[in-house]
Amino acid sequence: MDRQELADFLRSRRERITPADVGLPAGQRRRTPGLRREEVAHLAFMSTEYYTRLEQARAPHPSREVLAQLARALRLSDAERDHLHHLAGTPPGPPPGPSREVRQSIADLLHRLPQAAAIVVSATYEVIAWNELAAALMEDFSALPRHERNLARRAFLEPYPSGRRLYSVSDADEFARTVAQHLRAAAGRYPDDPEVTGLVDELLAGSEEFARLWAAHDVASRPTLCKTFDHPVVGPISVNCDVLDIADRDQRVVIYTAAPGSPSEEALRLLSVVGTQRLDVPG
The missing domain is CATH 1.10.260.40 (lambda repressor-like DNA-binding domains)
Incomplete structure (x- = not known):
């Protein structure tokens, strides 16, 4: 020491x-x-x-x-x-809990994707970074307390202020299954982390669906390659969904892109202009 x-x-x-x-x-x-x-x-x-x-x-x-x-x-x-x-003379062991620190190069990457909505989620599905288009497509995460930026809570615990489960995505049930499976694996990696155990306990107490999925002990999931957001302002937006693993941080970058020349691409372009403003609010 x-x-x-x-x-x-x-x-x-x-x-x-x-x-x-x-x-x-x-x-x-x-x-x-x-x-x-x-x-x-x-x-x-x-x-x-x-x-x-x-x-x-x-x-x-x-x-x-x-x-x-x-x-x-x-x-x-x-x-x-x-x-x-x-x-201190004590070799480091496994990290005590999921990392919430986003590498600067990843944060920069999000903002270099102007035609894509992109977020970074932690091992517990907390949204820890996002770009402006993601805020317009999903919600303004900067306006939420940290507790409400968690997509696991968004998937299983209702109601939320917007009243839309998972932003009205077409694969809400499949996504919920994936979340439960990833949380099961995260709980194994961080068995002593109070945030992980607290989140699991909260979901078990508040959602019969989560309790059923948790009891299955599944830890594998199939990737979702595309999904449709039913946006309250511009309507349905179909996007490709690509997930990049950041292994050293136990994080994921989720990138949503629309097919070139499609109506969804036009909808995303409109969202990139109006941002998080609500076009349907009376003047």
């Missing part, structure tokens, strides 16, 4: 996070860059005294649980999490 390097690394990660990043007020007399030590300790569910000793290179060897809590509180990337473990 390299106590001094660990202390310096923790301090540098703490100082780069703003209070707004974690939902805290900035305050008037904040003298230190980033978060205060007591704020990190609170986010990591540990005492301020213990965290302070870590930054002062005076603390005993931290456990894997403590390291996982620090990684979450400091919003470390996968590489930073591994580095933290190595500094």
Whole structure:
């Protein structure tokens, strides 16, 4: 365990996070860059005294649980999490939960696809990145709290504000089956992650359909190559559906494209112009 390097690394990660990043007020007399030590300790569910000793290179060897809590509180990337473990003298194990960090090159890719609607979903089907056309086709994810950006909840728990299950897609039942199968596999990869287990428990309690699919213990699914969205503004839009796996993040890029020259391509082009505005709202 390299106590001094660990202390310096923790301090540098703490100082780069703003209070707004974690939902805290900035305050008037904040003298230190980033978060205060007591704020990190609170986010990591540990005492301020213990965290302070870590930054002062005076603390005993931290456990894997403590390291996982620090990684979450400091919003470390996968590489930073591994580095933290190595500094603490504890080789990194499997990630504690599904990654929500979208690689910058993937985020850039979404916005370089102006004629395609594209999203990134985590292993628990949380929409963690999207482009403008996806927001117009599906819904404005930026206007939703994180809890409601989850497509598993969208598939099984109703009602939602729009009143449309899964955006009125033609393969809603097949998609729900796929979600249950992928969540079954994710639960096996992250058996101790509270967000994964909490989501599964919520779906089991709130959906008989999910409980039935979950009981089947299926983990394989067939890819959906095309589907139709019944959009409330421009009507039916038939699209090809391609899914690209990001193996190192356990994420998926979902890309929706329309056949060239088709009415659906024209509908997508219209959506790219109007964005998330509602054309059917009276003036």
